[in-house]
Amino acid sequence: MADATNAKRNKVVPDIVVGRLPLYLRTLIRLEEEGKIVTSSQELATRLGFSSAQIRKDLSHFGEFGKQGTGYNIAYLMQQLKNILNLDAMWDVALVGVGDLGHALARYGRFVPKGFRIAALFDADPRKIGTRVNNIPVQNSEHIVDAIKQAGIKIAILAVPLDVAQDTADRLVEAGVQAILNYAPTTLIVPPNVKVQNIDPIAHLQKMTYYCER
Amino acid sequence: MADATNAKRNKVVPDIVVGRLPLYLRTLIRLEEEGKIVTSSQELATRLGFSSAQIRKDLSHFGEFGKQGTGYNIAYLMQQLKNILNLDAMWDVALVGVGDLGHALARYGRFVPKGFRIAALFDADPRKIGTRVNNIPVQNSEHIVDAIKQAGIKIAILAVPLDVAQDTADRLVEAGVQAILNYAPTTLIVPPNVKVQNIDPIAHLQKMTYYCER
DNA sequence: TAGATTGTTAATCGATTAACAATC
């Protein structure tokens, strides 16, 4: 591929920069909803609480998307970011663990419009297996490796109890999963080619209480 | 207060360091559950995927907690970290928005053992007001400012729809909330003395798809 | 004692920002 975006793909982009791209995308969508056609690094910066230099610098890792004196065409930059983040087509996602949290995630309406479809549910509880959540059948997690392989699923959300989290992650890796959104409060050990993002509300709260006064 | 921990409180600790303390605490709890009495920066580092130097350096911001040649007494370091993070007593938390996610959070069993008690629920939906979730009554969010003030609540979890997120945050701030765990996919604008932590599964997933191959 | 590990220093590494030429 010969365009600027992909020409720069070979250089390593800092992970912290990649992590900000979804926030840029989110903000652009918002601006578009407000009827705006173009924006600037300054406007994005104000919305996000970043510096405008950071936004320009971040984007410069991937190409040139703006016009001097004018700024960025919102629709164009959105499309470019979606392309960079591999969001051009829908991703199928496996959700493992259909407890309260898994249930809420299975019904979460924002996944599909943002490019993610919960395509398979797994649980170990025989009472849940065979039931449906949001019209998706809950499968026996004993068959998780084959089922995920067969479906070609590359992304998983892990919402299982702590004590089976690492074991489940091992099986997801075995099944070819490349990205795990981990809700279990533990550091998963996975091969370097597998990405993990952790969501732990307790850790977030405990970070903030450092600054809190009673 | 005269101990080493608080003597160092005056110097500004980098926010990124504070954010790692809950992970240290989490790992120490795990080690204690495994029956260990002492640990080392190296052991913690291996569990967390950090460097041992980083762990020693991070802790050094707050005092001296280890013994050369021996390492750290787990119970002692746990207690110190809890003290540093203001986790010695239970924090009351207000949960705003009792949708699927709010419902799951209200029933989440890990808050209490980790020092957080969901003490009040709020929702704008008349059909939900007056009902109970996990035996906590859902209050009318019209009265949120007074109710939170009266209860002296300093921490809130925001699980409301995007379009009312900023407005709700404004009211939380007005009510004296110092920390907001924000599940709405937007950057909240709050005064500098109010801490916000964002949890957005979509942003996490989109960060990982950058590295994924179909 | 010998071995192990801390706490700290200094060096390294990486990220952010200020500034500005280019140019729309």
Place this chain on the structure above:
DNA sequence: TAGATTGTTAATCGATTAACAATC
């Protein structure tokens, strides 16, 4: 044109790591 804003460079800022004296 005049004003605005980009993309990039270089400087600054901050975080991480290597190394080691101190010492348990």
